[in-house]
Amino acid sequence: MLPSxxxxxxxxxDEYVELATFNVLLKSFIAVKAAEKTRWSEITQxxxxxxxxxxxHIERLAALTEMMILALDIMDDLQDQDNADIQWMTCPPxxxxxxxxxLLMAVIGEAARLEGAPREGIPSFSQEASxxxxxxxxxxxxxxxxxxxxxxxxTEMIQEKSGSLIRLxxxxxxxxxxxSAADIESMNELAYCIGVISxxxxxxxxxxxxxxxxxxxxxxxxxxxLFLLAEPDEDFPYIQEFYANKLTDQxxxxxxxxxxxYIIESGCIEYSxxxxxxxxxxxxxLLALLSVESSWKDKFAELTMIQS
Numbered sequence: 001m002l003p004s005x006x007x008x009x010x011x012x013x014d015e016y017v018e019l020a021t022f023n024v025l026l027k028s029f030i031a032v033k034a035a036e037k038t039r040w041s042e043i044t045q046x047x048x049x050x051x052x053x054x055x056x057h058i059e060r061l062a063a064l065t066e067m068m069i070l071a072l073d074i075m076d077d078l079q080d081q082d083n084a085d086i087q088w089m090t091c092p093p094x095x096x097x098x099x100x101x102x103l104l105m106a107v108i109g110e111a112a113r114l115e116g117a118p119r120e121g122i123p124s125f126s127q128e129a130s131x132x133x134x135x136x137x138x139x140x141x142x143x144x145x146x147x148x149x150x151x152x153x154x155t156e157m158i159q160e161k162s163g164s165l166i167r168l169x170x171x172x173x174x175x176x177x178x179x180s181a182a183d184i185e186s187m188n189e190l191a192y193c194i195g196v197i198s199x200x201x202x203x204x205x206x207x208x209x210x211x212x213x214x215x216x217x218x219x220x221x222x223x224x225x226l227f228l229l230a231e232p233d234e235d236f237p238y239i240q241e242f243y244a245n246k247l248t249d250q251x252x253x254x255x256x257x258x259x260x261x262y263i264i265e266s267g268c269i270e271y272s273x274x275x276x277x278x279x280x281x282x283x284x285x286l287l288a289l290l291s292v293e294s295s296w297k298d299k300f301a302e303l304t305m306i307q308s
Contacts, residue, residue, distance in 0.1 A: 190286045190304075
């Protein structure tokens, strides 16, 4: 995140939050997000310029993207309870919940102030952003409710949960640009592909890292884990037994070392990489369809990590 975007976020807080203690709390959360070196605002700005946008408010729109993502990150951590050391998890939960609502309300208020007359073919901010955010929340609910059974379920959930957030960052950039309807369709599909690519990368890293955030310990069904569950092994039945509640958490953790070795040798990582590459290939195909200069396509591919 550029320092100028962080400054914009702090200015928005000043404009909407009068209570000093609450104002300081929100700014401390913004500082944590800024230190993560996220690319959300960069993506919004790049998409805007890629489609010949010239809004004088683009930096503030990029800040609104970051504020929405921050609100959803806080909510995600409150729900998963797996990121105990981050600042919004060390304050009272009610404070963090208030922060989520305040950030989203500030975004809605500021976006309404900035938005001009709706353009033909592009919904208003309130309509489209709400629709995209709701789709992301539906994906998060599916993840929380552990309703994933098949690989198709997993892909749909990731497209909703992660892909919708990327689609939101894109929308914040192109909403005030000269984008065509065909390019909007390609960008939406691109967002879903990039969401899957990114999430598979996270899932691969997670499955061999036994800590509080490990998906196996939370009995989640990610792509590599679905592969493991579909491959019963009489010599190593512990993953299936753990997911079937035949082993306690502590009993499963005692198998940590053997489990990591089994995962590495199982082929689940290689399989996940193949699926990831298929989505990367599709993302590259969609990127080629965009009616923008090749130099912008190269920059976009680098920023969103869809290059080979």
